[in-house]
Amino acid sequence: MVNLPNIITAFRAFMIPAFIIAIFYRNFELATWIFLLAAVSDAVDGFLARRLNQVTTIGVILDPIVDKLLINSAFVMLSYIDKIIPVWLTILVLSRDVLIIVGGWLLTVFGKVKRIKPSILGKLTAFFQFFTVFITLISLNFRVPAEFLKGLYLTTAAFTVASAVGYTVKGIRELSNEEIPE
Template structure:
């Protein structure tokens, strides 16, 4: 499929919508409109689930989608961490750990891809768990503002701590996997 035509594929349109939601989500949080922010975050989550399903059902898997989808996901999550830290809902150290992990992985993946050393960067099980806990954590953090009568403070605290532990652990696992794969692909010196 020609590159410009890939923008018209239904899954990619959903991904672009998710990117379009981000500034409005930020505005709603900064203005203290947490119900609308929660609704926008849920809409972004639904669009993320649907774009993958549509890509399979409609046979519209595209090169653009392979790059755009994870970029949209990371941009959404990273932006939320920064904004929620700014308004005091997520501790700074958690956002720093999340950003450090993502930046490290991005730099290593870019370097390995550019040098042709490795081209396959599938997430590990711990990486997937890290992402899941981050998503659930952000939902709970926003839920605390939307549903103030719910006693979820201890769940929020537990999830924040889990994020703080999983981010560096999954980064270390990713580094270890890359190290092993790079060493396995190198011819040994005789």
């Protein structure tokens, strides 16, 4: 269904190649603005979908895919270009997402999927991943203390690993037919 929230999500998807190109050509100021616009559009489309009662199946599917494409391309590009973000952190972020995709696929194959909802820990992880990319981009335009960045990278890594473990435990319980506390 074509509605304003889905149009905003599609617009965000089209920003991803521009974001990647900006980083590749080291136009970090432009990349920062594109990333900020994409992050704000993510909040706006979700708000509008709920507020206008325009939540659609395509929006529920497309929104998290676009978010993952944006965040993963940001981590990959910022690790690839001069190792701005540590490679080990990018590997953690990508590994968590692969684990979640494989887990979701397994739950689907075994008919255990009801509705995949992000956990609070998963939402906090997404926040820290977006915040990490944003602050890293800011640090390329303005001075940000290296100690702050290192602490942010470690915090993001901790949330990423913790949410991966949480989703894994939840998935194993679901596959084992155990009750899962909400």
